[in-house]
Amino acid sequence: MLSGNLVNNGRIHLASDAKGYSQLKVDGTVSGTGSVVQNMYVSGAGYHALASSMAGGFATTSASTGGLYSYDAGTGAYDFSPSLSAAGTGYFGLLSTGGFVSGAGTFSVSGTPNTSHTHSLGYASTVASGGSGNGWNLVGNPYTCALDWTAVTKSSGVNNAFYIWNPANSTYDYYVNGVTAPTGTYAGSSIASPYIAPLQAFWVQTTSAGQTLTSTMATAGTVSASPSYYKTLADQLILLVREVGDSSKADALWIKDVATATNGFDASEDAWKMGNYGGQPSLSIASVDGLMAVNALPVAAGTTVDVQFSAPLAGRKYAMELQVPQGEFNVLLEDRVTGTFTDLTTSGYSFTDGVFDGPRFALHLASTALGTRNQELRMWSFMSDQGIMLHGAPKGLVVQLLSVDGRVLDRVVASDGVTRLAKPSAQGVYLLRCGDQTLKILVP
Numbered sequence: 001m002l003s004g005n006l007v008n009n010g011r012i013h014l015a016s017d018a019k020g021y022s023q024l025k026v027d028g029t030v031s032g033t034g035s036v037v038q039n040m041y042v043s044g045a046g047y048h049a050l051a052s053s054m055a056g057g058f059a060t061t062s063a064s065t066g067g068l069y070s071y072d073a074g075t076g077a078y079d080f081s082p083s084l085s086a087a088g089t090g091y092f093g094l095l096s097t098g099g100f101v102s103g104a105g106t107f108s109v110s111g112t113p114n115t116s117h118t119h120s121l122g123y124a125s126t127v128a129s130g131g132s133g134n135g136w137n138l139v140g141n142p143y144t145c146a147l148d149w150t151a152v153t154k155s156s157g158v159n160n161a162f163y164i165w166n167p168a169n170s171t172y173d174y175y176v177n178g179v180t181a182p183t184g185t186y187a188g189s190s191i192a193s194p195y196i197a198p199l200q201a202f203w204v205q206t207t208s209a210g211q212t213l214t215s216t217m218a219t220a221g222t223v224s225a226s227p228s229y230y231k232t233l234a235d236q237l238i239l240l241v242r243e244v245g246d247s248s249k250a251d252a253l254w255i256k257d258v259a260t261a262t263n264g265f266d267a268s269e270d271a272w273k274m275g276n277y278g279g280q281p282s283l284s285i286a287s288v289d290g291l292m293a294v295n296a297l298p299v300a301a302g303t304t305v306d307v308q309f310s311a312p313l314a315g316r317k318y319a320m321e322l323q324v325p326q327g328e329f330n331v332l333l334e335d336r337v338t339g340t341f342t343d344l345t346t347s348g349y350s351f352t353d354g355v356f357d358g359p360r361f362a363l364h365l366a367s368t369a370l371g372t373r374n375q376e377l378r379m380w381s382f383m384s385d386q387g388i389m390l391h392g393a394p395k396g397l398v399v400q401l402l403s404v405d406g407r408v409l410d411r412v413v414a415s416d417g418v419t420r421l422a423k424p425s426a427q428g429v430y431l432l433r434c435g436d437q438t439l440k441i442l443v444p
């Protein structure tokens with residue numbers, strides 16, 4: 001890292017190999033008659049998301065620029081004859097014979113490094129207003145060092161998540177505030193830190209036209225090999241699914257307990273679900289706004305989240321489990337095909353995939369930290385398509401559903417696991433009484 005200006009009248013080479021890459025950060029200006037050559041090693045057949053760190057874009061490169069294409073954010077279509085001299089543009093390039101590069105190895109870009117940049121973002125409406133298909137932009141890290149997403153100035157209409165195509169497993173990885181990656185390797189995984197590698201392109205989404213991303217290398221660049229990143233994470237849980245017998249076929253979703261969030265898409269907290277390929281299953285949160293990989297919502301008082309699962313081949317067996325959550329949660333999984341309930345805090349759940357119209361699963365959630373579950377009896381209640389459900393009531397005890405004025409509306413004997421009571425016809429707050437314990441439940 002150079003803390004001042006760089007006067008370069010020679011040739012600076014930033015090398016790369018299969019083990020790593022070199023970076024250059026300049027806090028001041030870059031001048032002189034020389035050039036900087038930056039290499040990046042790529043491997044794995046398929047399309048790679050690429051960008052240039054030079055002011056002249058891909059004007060000087062060792063690769064075949066005829067194999068690059070970009071995305072027109074104004075029309076919502078790919079451009080297969082893009083300008084190659086614009087800084088900050090994101091491209092896709094094929095690693096294959098006749099592609100951007102023909103095989104695993106390094107490619108280079110040369111010129112004068114960018115030290116500041118403003119991405120002017122477009123907005124194409126390709127689906128209903130507010131949906132996950134609108135406002136996508138393919139942009140690139142414009143610097144010769146890593147870009148800190150949290151230090152980039154985003155105008156008010158830019159959603160706070162970025163997405164990177166991972167050709168190794170044919171899925172999108174994503175970073176969004178307050179989400180950590182699960183243990184192990186999962187398709188569609190979160191990116192653990194907000195740092196974007198040099199020569200890397202990534203997707204961002206806007207909610208309207210005329211939005212911008214503004215940064216300088218001095219304030220948003222970093223060359224730390226293992227940067228420390230300190231922040232306060234929201235309580236969160238990670239739901240994982242994998243194909244039985246082939247753990248490489250797997251996916252994950254995230255739920256964050258954020259009191260100020262909504263059940264819909266929150267631009268500062270959530271991330272859309274991007275499609276998986278290559279035989280991978282897909283696990284997502286189904287909301288009124290669309291399918292999400294990350295959903296922040298207020299869990300404390302109890303909520304139900306619809307979960308959509310899909311896989312390329314029906315009839316395969318899958319296992320679903322809960323990553324040890326960062327926080328205290330009740331998590332009950334409802335399978336609408338089998339009509340069964342599984343407490344994911346104590347065990348996993350196996351199922352065979354098949355055709356189902358709509359989200360097959362529901363996650364019934366509540367936070368134990370705020371006393372929403374009786375700690376002695378471990379009881380908590382939630383609404384289901386089947387009625388009012390009470391989980392954890394001791395078998396054999398009588399459970400009563402009462403109105404707030406004390407009228408008994410339903411009375412059953414508790415069974416193993418989940419006890420069902422009839423849903424009242426009127427909206428409002430009701431009471432569930434079991435032994436000497438009483439819980440409140442809101443019927444919407």
